[in-house]
Amino acid sequence: MSEAKPVTAAAEEPKAEQDASAPSSKKYEYLDHTADIQVHAWGDSLKESFEQCVVAMFGYMTELDKVDIDTEKTSELEVSGTDLLSLLFALLDEFLFRFSAEDFLVCKRVEIVEFDTTNWKIRVRGYGEPFDLAKHPQGTEIKAITYSNMQIHDDQPTHDVYVILDI
Amino acid sequence: MSEAKPVTAAAEEPKAEQDASAPSSKKYEYLDHTADIQVHAWGDSLKESFEQCVVAMFGYMTELDKVDIDTEKTSELEVSGTDLLSLLFALLDEFLFRFSAEDFLVCKRVEIVEFDTTNWKIRVRGYGEPFDLAKHPQGTEIKAITYSNMQIHDDQPTHDVYVILDI
Numbered sequence: 001m002s003e004a005k006p007v008t009a010a011a012e013e014p015k016a017e018q019d020a021s022a023p024s025s026k027k028y029e030y031l032d033h034t035a036d037i038q039v040h041a042w043g044d045s046l047k048e049s050f051e052q053c054v055v056a057m058f059g060y061m062t063e064l065d066k067v068d069i070d071t072e073k074t075s076e077l078e079v080s081g082t083d084l085l086s087l088l089f090a091l092l093d094e095f096l097f098r099f100s101a102e103d104f105l106v107c108k109r110v111e112i113v114e115f116d117t118t119n120w121k122i123r124v125r126g127y128g129e130p131f132d133l134a135k136h137p138q139g140t141e142i143k144a145i146t147y148s149n150m151q152i153h154d155d156q157p158t159h160d161v162y163v164i165l166d167i
Numbered sequence: 168m169s170e171a172k173p174v175t176a177a178a179e180e181p182k183a184e185q186d187a188s189a190p191s192s193k194k195y196e197y198l199d200h201t202a203d204i205q206v207h208a209w210g211d212s213l214k215e216s217f218e219q220c221v222v223a224m225f226g227y228m229t230e231l232d233k234v235d236i237d238t239e240k241t242s243e244l245e246v247s248g249t250d251l252l253s254l255l256f257a258l259l260d261e262f263l264f265r266f267s268a269e270d271f272l273v274c275k276r277v278e279i280v281e282f283d284t285t286n287w288k289i290r291v292r293g294y295g296e297p298f299d300l301a302k303h304p305q306g307t308e309i310k311a312i313t314y315s316n317m318q319i320h321d322d323q324p325t326h327d328v329y330v331i332l333d334i
Contacts, residue, residue: 005331026219027208027209027215027216027219028207028208028209028220028222028223028226029206029220029240030204030205030207030227031204031207031208031329032205033202033203033204033205033207033334034201034203035201035202035203036201036202037197037198038197038198038199039195039196039197040195040196040197040198041194041195042194042195043194048194048301049194052193052194052195055195056196058196058197059195062199075253107264116172132295143230146188167178
């Protein structure tokens with residue numbers, strides 16, 4: 001897993017001093033690349049689609065079949081937004097932040113206990129166990145959730161949601 | 168190397184029939200991802216920058232140190248454009264096409280023998296040998312050259328060019 005941060009090509013400027021010191025036989029270099037994956041989740045309700053979307057995010061990091069549920073490590077969190085899109089973003093973002101910065105909890109089951117689309121608030125529990133390389137195959141690091149082309153089709157019978165993740 | 172073609176997220180529509188047949192416990196899937204690498208090449212002249220850019224493309228496919236020059240396999244080709252950008256695009260695109268569709272020639276040295284910026288035409292020779300997995304480590308497949316954010320800084324002393332490649 002590369003630690004390189006995605007950069008937009010626009011941010012790149014010629015680096016004259018670097019070029020001058022390069023050997024004359026090789027006058028090129030490879031700059032940071034970007035990569036992303038699109039998650040498509042669905043459910044019998046929008047609530048279930050959101051839950052599935054979180055599980056899908058963790059499923060990309062490792063094989064969830066190898067993850068057990070340690071009930072003592074249950075994560076409970078609350079997120080808020082200003083509409084459905086920002087609510088889904090906040091949900092994923094908060095789980096990703098907690099994973100990276102705090103408990104490394106890989107959630108194989110996610111349960112939204114409060115899905116408030118009036119005040120745009122979600123209260124949710126995540127069940128799993130902390131990531132352990134000895135037990136869990138290393139998948140792909142997810143660097144960020146993106147707003148780009150996020151879609152929520154609540155009018156569909158399968159309540160499809162689409163989210164692009166930076167990897 | 169994945170054969171998946173990059174798709175824009177906009178092209179994705181809910182696939183209701185597919186969703187319906189999915190097991191109820193797993194209601195998510197991962198859709199095609201996109202990835203790219205930015206090549207930065209430079210030289211004492213723009214001609215050299217263009218040559219280096221082609222070499223850089225092949226250098227991403229394998230280790231050029233492992234590539235010998237088979238003079239009987241020299242590739243000679245001609246491309247044209249309507250300006251500098253389209254000329255560079257055509258140059259890279261033609262080499263990539265030839266590689267994929269015809270001779271699998273990995274060029275470790277590239278020589279532009281005619282660099283006509285009046286009629287936007289390039290005549291060029293590529294030196295190397297056909298790609299051979301027994302000899303050449305497999306790098307990353309380059310799927311396409313992109314026009315996106317292509318840059319040519321001919322006013323710089325190092326004549327920097329930047330090209331994003333889809334991988």
